[in-house]
Each structure stands twice: as structure tokens, then as C-alpha cells.
Amino acid sequence: MxxxxxxxxxxxxxxxxxxxxxxxxxxxxxxxxxxxxxxxxxxxxxxSSAASSLASGRTRNIGFILPDLDSWFFMAVLKGAQRMLADAGYDVTLYHLPAANGLDVDEPGTARRARLFDEILRRQRCDALIAVNLELDEREREALRELGRCLVGLGGPVHGVHSLGLDDTAVAYDATTHLLSLGHTAIAHITGDAEFERDFAMPATRRAGYESALAEAGIESDPLLVRTADFTIAGAYEATKQLLADPHVHPTAVFAASDEMAIGAILAARDLGLSVPEDLSVMGVDGHDLADFFGLTTIDQYPEQQGQRVAELVLSELAGEGVEAVVERLPYALVQRSSTSIAPPLHSPITP
Amino acid sequence: MxxxxxxxxxxxxxxxxxxxxxxxxxxxxxxxxxxxxxxxxxxxxxxSSAASSLASGRTRNIGFILPDLDSWFFMAVLKGAQRMLADAGYDVTLYHLPAANGLDVDEPGTARRARLFDEILRRQRCDALIAVNLELDEREREALRELGRCLVGLGGPVHGVHSLGLDDTAVAYDATTHLLSLGHTAIAHITGDAEFERDFAMPATRRAGYESALAEAGIESDPLLVRTADFTIAGAYEATKQLLADPHVHPTAVFAASDEMAIGAILAARDLGLSVPEDLSVMGVDGHDLADFFGLTTIDQYPEQQGQRVAELVLSELAGEGVEAVVERLPYALVQRSSTSIAPPLHSPITP
DNA sequence: CAGCACCTTGTAAGCGTTTACATTGAGGAG
DNA sequence: CTCCTCAATGTAAACGCTTACAAGGTGCTG
Incomplete structure (x- = not known):
């Protein structure tokens, strides 16, 4: 040595x-x-980082807490943040926060979750924490506050903490409005199930945006046009199949709450013999790597830049620059591709 | 405090x-x-982890080095490893190792790479390192050796180091043999481009397995049946389209080097009006989340378990249990789904 | 030329644990 | 009863760095 x-x-x-x-x-x-x-x-x-940390109280390490390691979106964010932090000389330590489903308190996920707050984060391994898409209960919030570390949330509105987030209502409103402007009136919405996703207010918010756009256009929203699934291609595929097979509704467009869901919807439509966008327009949200491949019209939220931005914020806060904005709205943009087009003449899409 | x-x-x-x-x-x-x-x-x-590390020389932190943060496969491995390590009380710090493309030495990726070896890893923040799919040059290997830390490689055969890996030749051989046993003789192979992927011996190895299976069946391998692309759905989609449009070859089956590539192949076939598996059998390798959704026959390599296994190995090595196996072959299994079936009668698949 | 301010450097006191070594006491063997 | 062993605990020295404070110089001002 x-x-x-x-x-x-x-x-x-x-x-x-x-x-x-x-x-x-x-x-x-x-x-x-x-x-x-x-x-x-x-x-x-x-x-030696240990000696340096002990003497200075600074670790040059940032904790990145996220609910899932196998979601494309989180990884894109992580990628952006990791790169920026690494360039600034910070390491990134990953913490997985399993959803506390509230149902079964003795379940291992819940124990792991408690352990993260009670032990792991208190070892003082991180100068700051970035928490993606997570909703905390009061006890957890308090635990984080006690840490006295810089904490910034991305996505999930972490209460009383700096946080970045999309204006989900506006995003959904804009997406729906895009479809309306193409002449669609029977617009379905595929989103996450608010019940299951306790850690996740987004589905409800996006649905609100969707409904307010419809309302503004004088269209009564039909509960049968709203379907829920988990945030996966497969989940949305099933939900879309059921939607399109339902004789009570005849959507000509689908607004999915994520690009992966939108891809599921496209695949479902194809498998039912429908053409996208001729028979069914589909759009998503995210800016997924595959969006271009599938010709998916989407609201790009630039996840990698989000990661960069949150990293920047953390860095400047650590640098002692007073950061005032407690909540910052992130930019997004509609990217038009080939999965949306003007509404077809009304007919049942199942029996062309 | x-x-x-x-x-x-x-x-x-x-x-x-x-x-x-x-x-x-x-x-x-x-x-x-x-x-x-x-x-x-x-x-x-x-x-306090810093104080404890300084006094004891142990950090209770594991470094996880990987070439990409946005590949499904790596994330699956990471997930498995992270969970096991977290349960053992270890944190996981992520290090991104950009490919050293060898072309441009002054390029930022190369600088970042050098920095990782020269500075970041030497700060002694980790008790051990897990390196996924990476090929090191002599200097880098030496740098790691000097660290004196426990190091285990997964995938890329890190020279002179404990490592876990698939027997890629056998995997490809088995996959190809499966297609042969279904009566296919014109079997194409979609794989990574060995030139570009300097950090990655796998494409060549899998190709060798593919060719040896063909040879054993007395089939001369046709270079026109082997196509390369990057390891993405979109890349394989393009490659497959070109393959199927080539009038000189008439494959009835495709063996793709990854599931994502296989999915690209399936989508390409569909878009050309071919049915899978009636007109074209497709199989992949990995055990992707979406394999089931696409009915993809694949060689599952259980990536999450790989992560667990590599974590186990690291933990036992840290516990001082002499681990003898320098190279451990990981298990895999063929999972048959609906994307492969017996070969159709010979005809040009493009003009049914 | 004294006095002052400021820039550079050194001194040494932590930072919060771990652990080798010393100490104490109890129980067992002889 | 003495001596020895061993288990349980305490003492104190690291661990390798940062930083408040002190000290020594330099050049300027008046």
C-alpha cells in the first residue's frame, strides 16, 4: 500500500x-x-477512500435507489446519471427497493425494504441519494430525513424533497390531444394498475390527463376504454387483445402509458389482423430505444437526460450551491412516427 | 452521530x-x-462504513463492472447478483467499462476506461470485483492483479482469473443440432460482428459451434447464411430482412446468437409475410423475458441465476474458502416453444 | 525600516472502528 | 491448595487521511 x-x-x-x-x-x-x-x-x-471518508466526512459515492433493475426506463436513467457522476469522480452504489405491497408485512420484500432504511443507508456510504420513482411512507421519509444527506427524487414525488418529474397530467393531455387532433374520438388508454402499483402515482395522474383532454373535446370518457396491465409488452399485449375483442367498444386509437405497453398494443393489433396506423393508431410515452424500430409515435421524456439532470442537481447541491427549486418539471416532446394517423371512418375494427 | x-x-x-x-x-x-x-x-x-473499512480493511462492498447498462442480459445478471449480495450484507457499486475500441486512443471512452483502472478501482472501495463480459488487455489485467482483490469474471474469459461462463461452442452446437433434428438443412446464423465487438469473443465461439454441428451433419456451411449485426432487435431485424431477400440462399431456419436478435428475426420474417415457424424456424439464446411472449424457442442460460452464482462464488472466496475451480461452466437448457418446427418442403421462402 | 497582510507550509489532533495483546477471574487437574 | 487453561473483557495502538491552527516568509505600505 x-x-x-x-x-x-x-x-x-x-x-x-x-x-x-x-x-x-x-x-x-x-x-x-x-x-x-x-x-x-x-x-x-x-x-484510500475509507481513510478519506473517515477524515473528511465525504464519501464521493452516490446511492441510487430504484424499484427495479430490469426495467428499460430505469436503466436508461441510471445510465445517464452514472456517466455524469463518474465523470465528476463519484461512484454509484445501487440499492434495490422492493415495493412494499402492504399486503403481507412478513414477506421478505418488506423486510428487505425496512432493512434498507434502518441499516444499509445509515452506514453512511453515500454523500447523497437519488431515488427513482418511489413513494415513501412517513416512517421511511423520516428515516431519510434523519440521514441528513442530500436526497433528490426522480419521478415519484418524494414528499418534501427536491425532485424532478414529468408533469404526467400534461404529458397524457398532450398525447390524447394529438390523437384527438387526428380526428380520433374513441381513444383507449392502457395504463398501469393503480391498485397493484402502490409505489407509483403515475398511472392515476396520466389517466387524469387523458380524461381531461377528452373532456375538453366534449367527449365523455368510457371506462371500458381504459385497460390496465403491468408495465410490460406482454401485459399490454393481453390487455389490448381484450380491449379490441370487446364488442362494446370500438377504439380507433390507443394511448399507452409507456412505450413498452404501446409496443404490446401494436403487436396485439397486428395479431388480430389490424394494421397500425390504418385501423388503429397507437402511441406511447418514454422514448424507448425500440420506438423508432416500431415506428412508434411517442412522447419522449429523454430518460437518459433525466439521469444526467438529476446527477447535475445532486452535484451542485453537494457543491454547496443552494438549489432552490424543490420541484422541477422535466421537458418532454411529442415525436411523431408512423403509428398514428388520421382516424379511419367509423367501423368496428374487429370486423373490417 | x-x-x-x-x-x-x-x-x-x-x-x-x-x-x-x-x-x-x-x-x-x-x-x-x-x-x-x-x-x-x-x-x-x-x-460507520468508512471507519470500519479503514480499521479492518474490509469494505463490505462489491464492484460490478459491466460494459453496458442498457442491455437486458447484463441487467438480469446484475439483478441476480445484487440480490444475493445485498442479502449477505454487501453493497454493490456499479462501474461502467466502455469498450476500448482500439481505433481512437484519444477518444473519451478510452480515457474513461483507463481512468477506471488507474484511479477508480484503486481507491479500495471494493472487497471484490465482478466483471461481466469483458476482455482485458495485458496492462489492464496487470492493474487488476495489483489490486490484490478477489476478482471473478462472468462471460468473457478473463484470463488467469476465476470465471464463470457458458460453453458457447456447446450452446451453439446444441441449438444448431436442434434445428438439424427438425430436418432443417439450410440454417442461417445471425450473430454479432466480431470486428466491432473487440471486447467480446462470444460471436466467434458460437459461430464455431454452429459450424461444427453442421459439419457433423455433413452439411457444408455457407458463408452467405451467416449474417452479422449488433446485438439488438433492430440490428437483427435488418440483417434478417437482407438474408431472406437474398436470392442465393433459402434458409428454413435461423439460429440467432441472442434472444433479442431472434426476436428481430421473427419480426422481420413476419414483415416479409413469412410465418414462424411454418416458413421459418427461429431460435435464440438467453432466456429473455420476452421469449415466452414471442413463443421463442431458445437456449436458456438463466442469467439471473448466473448473477446469483457469481455472487455466491465471490462471497465464499471472501469468506476465505479456497475456491479451486478457475473456470466454471454454467448450465443451460433448450426450451422449446412455438418458433421452431419441422422443416418445410424445400422451396424459396420468399415466393411461396 | 517597522508593521501588516497574505500566501505557503508544517504540526498535530482528530475521524470511528478493529484487533493484538494484556488482564482478570473462574474452574479443573494434580 | 496451587497451577494452568481458557473464556470474557479491557487497553490502546493502529488504519490513512483531512484540516484547524500555528508558524515562517515575502513583499508592500506608510
Missing amino acids: TTIQRVADLAGVSTATVSRSLAGKSSVSPATKERVEAAAKELGYVV | TTIQRVADLAGVSTATVSRSLAGKSSVSPATKERVEAAAKELGYVV
């Missing part, structure tokens, strides 16, 4: 000067700094 | 005893242990 003492000896200065030098503090003469750097390089010296 | 001293005071013992107690060392009387635990709980004491 090459310690700071060795570097100090080689450079002929004290360890304090080495520390200051390497930390880029101003009060070191250029000549000394150069000598120190040369010595450090020669010895291949790198600070 | 509630320190160990406070706990010691409250329990009426020395800090040494508290430390021993909480670490579960044997030489503490049950009565004392109980008192210490009660005190710790009352004060909500949790050890």
Missing part, C-alpha cells in the same frame, strides 16, 4: 501539503503542486 | 466488546451480547 506519507517523503513535503495538492486546494504553490503530482504518479498513489 | 462509544457507555462495556458483539464474534458472553444489542438498538446505532 502506498500511503500519502510515502508521497510526502518523496516530494519532500508534509502529508498535509500532499493532501491539499491532490485535492486541488488553492493554497499550494505551483512548483510544490507539480512535485507532489510527480511523486504521486511515480508511486501510483491513489487515496 | 451515534458512535460505538455511546453504545459502549450505555451497555457498560468497552468499545472493543461492542465491536466484537455486533460483529458476531464468539468470545462474548450471551448476557453481554444481549445488553450490547439492546443498547445499539435503543440508540439506533449503525457502524
